[in-house]
Amino acid sequence: MRVLVACEYSARVRDAFRARGHDAWSCDLLPCEADPAWHIQADVLDVLGQGWDLMIAHPPCTHLAVSGARWFKDKLQEQQEALEFVRALMSAPIPRWCIENPVSIISSRIRKPDQIVQPWQFGHGEVKATCFWLNGLLPLRPTSIVEGREARVHKMPPSPDRWKERSRTYQGIANAMASQWG
Numbered sequence: 001m002r003v004l005v006a007c008e009y010s011a012r013v014r015d016a017f018r019a020r021g022h023d024a025w026s027c028d029l030l031p032c033e034a035d036p037a038w039h040i041q042a043d044v045l046d047v048l049g050q051g052w053d054l055m056i057a058h059p060p061c062t063h064l065a066v067s068g069a070r071w072f073k074d075k076l077q078e079q080q081e082a083l084e085f086v087r088a089l090m091s092a093p094i095p096r097w098c099i100e101n102p103v104s105i106i107s108s109r110i111r112k113p114d115q116i117v118q119p120w121q122f123g124h125g126e127v128k129a130t131c132f133w134l135n136g137l138l139p140l141r142p143t144s145i146v147e148g149r150e151a152r153v154h155k156m157p158p159s160p161d162r163w164k165e166r167s168r169t170y171q172g173i174a175n176a177m178a179s180q181w182g
Helices: 012-018 066-074 076-090 162-167 171-181
Strands: 002-006 023-028 039-041 054-057 096-102 115-117 130-135
Touching (some): 002 012, 054 171, 076 096
């Protein structure tokens, strides 16, 4: 299966699909942190029509996540552009897709998510509500419910790379996507 992992620089989801034999590619404006051989460093909108069977998309949450609600009044234009990007991903000519984002205005401006998962359902003793908007896919089934409910990502101190650290997909969730949707 041809898999596009949109807006991913870490390669976690891409590599989980590749480990299961799929022709999986990541695409991001940023360079890849892992093996760049299967990474397209470009605007994902330019590659949506290249015959993908499945897309897992992680649109930037900077202007969408409700955790930044106190700044919403100051970034109406950025929010509108971010929502248009999400709509473009949702209307891509790809039969099956998942849009992944934290709790965000996608829920009130486009549609409610089909599923909300937590890392502790997939082997990581942490909390970080992650919403999935699905098309042609079943909700993920938890694979390893564990103890622990630490808000590690929420408590990260300010740093230049904080946004990058907060945006990484948990490996257990990436593995579940590949095993259940691949």
